[in-house]
Amino acid sequence: MVLSLVNLCALEVVSDHSSSPYWLSCVPRELYRALLDAAFTHCRPLAVGELVQRWPERTLTVGGSRKAGECPPNRLCVQALLLAVVRGLTDKRCCLQMLDLSGLQCENGRVEDSMGGWSLSVALCSMVLQARAAASRAHRRDGERERKRGLEAERDRGTIKRDRGKVGCGNSGEGSQGGHGVEEVEKMECKTNERMLPEDESVLGVRRRMEIQRRKTLSEGKSNTSSNSSRLCDQDWDEVVVVHVRADLFVNSRSWERVRDALSQPGPLRLHCHYLRVEELSAPSIASLLGLLPQQNLLGVDIRYSSLGVSGLAMLLPLLAPFPQLHSLRLHYCNLDLQRTQPGQQGALQDMSKGLGSLKKLKRLCLTALRLPGHLRLLLSSLSQPLEVLKLPYLCLTSTDLAYLSCSQHAPFLRELDLSENWLDESSLPSLRRLLAQAENSLCQLSLCGCGLSDTLLSALLPSLSSCQALRRLRLALNPLSRTGLLCLARTAAGIPSLRLLLYPNPLEEYEPGLPALPSSAQLLDWPLLEESEGRDLTLRLLEEVLNLRGRSRDLLVTSDLLNYSPDLTVDE
Template identity: 75%
Template structure:
């Protein structure tokens, strides 16, 4: 099927259905002129034509032979969007460019790639290692995983990590089989060479014995024979040929010993295997997948795995340390450790291992069993090692510590950093007024873009420090979270003037605070006065709860206490908030919600 036939089968029916027959020729002759860049065409037309092409898998051998390289990308996007794993595999196996990037940040409403398509992609990468048409050298899968759990047929971070490591092992096994096949061919050639040498030696032995028994008569007969035969016999016994055979024999012995010296089971793992494709991805590792990931990273192969963001769960400190030692040092941007019993000694072990990663700028430690409220032997020395290891991270910009319980140690922790932070998350840290006082005067205050102080109990003594902190951060602060901080109407009222001056604030989270409906309306008036604000997560007012709450309930009590079932109480709150939005004309660009589970986090990072 030629290019004209492809046009007739795919492009022309699409144009007829769209009534675009009058479109100028340069926008529709994609298959007729392969040199035309795809960017010169209408994107919707390209996408529609690509969908028609990949939908007919029976004709793929025809259009793959003549499709221009500029159309590989829209064809692959159409194959992913409409779940055509066979087309995905065929396109990736002969990918014509050095780089292939799949994933990244998806557009609003765009579904994540299908699991079958991702598996077809990985299998095609292995097949492409032996396909001369494939030019792939860098495969970028960062952001490909879907961790929201919205779709059953999508692939999460853990599944993608396991699939990637299985692909690395398959590629290494295929390369090992090819290495063994080459070794068998080499040995077969040496065997044939030895058989030829043995045949020559047997001929020489027969000739010498024949000459000894026949005596002079044989010699006379040879003298009367043809001179060409005599020259042939003399050529076989030249001393130069004996020297060549000796060198060949020595080379044969050396080659025979080489596989034993360079065996992959010895200490030298570099056995003539070069990296063909570099794979970049975000890895999610736990106790079930740790062995497989370690096996995929420990030995060389044609695929090399590079990690952008590493997330580990339920792993002890030595296991995390072994992973850090195996990962390539360039490319790691962030480390996220969760639900691991590290303690102060574990962090003191891990933090120095992060220094060789030059691009690391994000460190998250969630529920890692670090409790400085309990004094333990040799804890002070481990603390000094931990702080010095943290200070060695020269490019650190994000620090997230959840439930580590570090009361009174915030100064020692943050003063060890060499550069100001841009993102600081300290929920459930049991911060004291002295900690907040230091934070408000620290070099980090004026550079913070995101600040999370949730579940740290605030009182009257903390308000001056918090107001000073907001005044320092107001030029750049974009996200602020004060959920579950015990903010009553009076405490929040003292903070509202400082909040109103944060002109770059986009997200404000104040859920699980004991506010009345009056305090909530005052908060809404302040929120609509911040032009950059896009999301306000407010608490349900105390009037909506069933009777029996204490005067100043905690966040845990507000979370567990039942709300009134009648819709009239909650509708009154919604009506008052809508009136505030309408009064300022913010009903379309500001979302106010009390739903802790369903509010859109994309609003916090949208440009």
């Protein structure tokens, strides 16, 4: 990648932290973005903190979709960013109002010093709670300072009144002209005092008591007014949000309480969730979490490894209806085994169907290992609009399910379809071919891994695959194909101009002897390959010849590596 002159200069500026006091005071706001990118790219956490603390714009976006080969931000830089956001709340130079961290997390464990979804979620919630505590302490200090200032002002007003009274008495004596006038006044006052002393003492006592009572009443009134205004200020302060933070949250049983506190307690930072991923939580806990999320920003929900059952899922789905922008729902290993008939199961399925139907913007639906044989029509027919992404691995689909899917409203609009680990045979093949014919203009990604496709079944399916001219990714790993069947697949794949990735299975000739005639995907996954590399080298050489003949050796990635086949390759490239 060729860096621009601005990026090169920004890298040079942030590399020397000792010079930051000089360039921070004079750098224009238009260069802050380039400086921050350089600080992230070259791991300068101190520069990240100083730039974010005085961010000159209302919006700051960090994360998002990364280009191929681009590393995620370093953990230290992310932590410096979060700390600087809290410090910026009291910095008058900071104009930040919206912080977007969606997509910042790194789920690739092989990238060192990166921050995963769980760690980032905990750090975000800690930032929100820390900002709340700091603002509360500052508010209490300001309130105590105002209270002391009010007491001092009241004390000064009382002193001024007493001084004025003394000065008035003195002036009246000094203002009398002539000695006779003074003596006469004094004699008159003495006679009056002698004549009215008992009564005057009682009058003065009453007035004194009335004055004391009046001052006490005023003091109590001011105290009550001050406490009421303090409570009102507390209430108003609780409702004031200085910075809105958008992010993806990853919540499990260990981080549940921290996330709940961050979402439920008001403060200067307000946390908004774009994509929510939940693992190992009960249905009531997930329901409580959904009740705390702001409804306007949630785009997707991913629930994994949670023992919900049919009843738990039927209870949760209606709670997703109030989120107007929700378009993605993923359910992975949620213990919905419908192969065993249980009391009330049909009613719960009806409730699930109604819950899915209430999601008016749903475009992506992923159901993994829910074991719903024969119930696909009941679930998908309630949707008001067609799906664009449908992933149904390990669902034990039957030929009836595939027949419904091939004729449903969703077939012509599917961009991604995953039917992996659903056994396909001759009875389901016509429905699958009809489904591919319906989706040939829209389908970009197809996964049929571990579906038991032999050479015979694949040869009958290849004409339908060749008609999918929009296909960009094709995955057929863990299918029992021979080397001859694999080469037929490669020729068909090379004839699809848009295809960029072919994940193919190791041919049966590369396995150790002893495999059954039609092995399952689990057997192919566990069975050892031949130690000699001659068979693999022959397969690679034949595949390379096929690609060279079609002129696809450069733009089509052909691999059998299940773990390193570039899963980050996007269909929109």
